[in-house]
Amino acid sequence: MPTFNLKINNEKHTVEADADTPLLWVLRDQIDLVGTKFGCGIGQCGACTVHVDGNAMRSCLLLVSQAEGLNITTIEGLSEQGDHPVQQAWKEIDVPQCGYCQSGQIMTASAFLSKNPNPNESEIRNAMHGNICRCASYNSIEEAIKVASK
Ligand code: FES
Numbered sequence: 001m002p003t004f005n006l007k008i009n010n011e012k013h014t015v016e017a018d019a020d021t022p023l024l025w026v027l028r029d030q031i032d033l034v035g036t037k038f039g040c041g042i043g044q045c046g047a048c049t050v051h052v053d054g055n056a057m058r059s060c061l062l063l064v065s066q067a068e069g070l071n072i073t074t075i076e077g078l079s080e081q082g083d084h085p086v087q088q089a090w091k092e093i094d095v096p097q098c099g100y101c102q103s104g105q106i107m108t109a110s111a112f113l114s115k116n117p118n119p120n121e122s123e124i125r126n127a128m129h130g131n132i133c134r135c136a137s138y139n140s141i142e143e144a145i146k147v148a149s150k
Helices: 023-030 085-093 102-115 121-128 138-149
Strands: 003-008 011-016 049-052 055-058 071-073
Touching: 003 023, 011 023, 049 102, 055 102, 085 102, 085 138, 102 121, 102 138, 121 138
Parallel strands: 003 071
Antiparallel strands: 003 011, 049 055, 049 071
16 A cells, blocks of 8 residues: 655544555544544535645545645644633634534634634635534624634
8 A cells, every 4th residue: 555644633643544545534533633524525515624724625536646745634623722712712602503514614714814814704704604513603603703813
């Protein structure tokens, strides 16, 4: 089986996998970074969102063979102590309900705010519209992003 050299949360990992294995499964099953969630597997829900070179990307759509040479950040690597401003805002607003989609939501929101630190409501909705929450915590998510942007 081929091997791939990955840089994840500033650490190097060498993994063996079929070239067409989605990064999501390498993260979860081989590197034990289970904060990245499987929702749909077809790029529709956003639960598997990670940062790739600072951009939000769905790890179910990125093949391990495409991930070499890229800087990948998962929810575990977003901050040292879970204290990224978006994570702090999430706690302040008490966003999670079932919690399943939240790591993907936070990864999308943090990448968005790094590029647009002071967004208006429609920009927030546009940025987050691809991240599905089955508990429909969208108002809380929007509020937390506003708090994080202050
Ligand atoms: Fe990747 Fe749904 S699991 S977008």
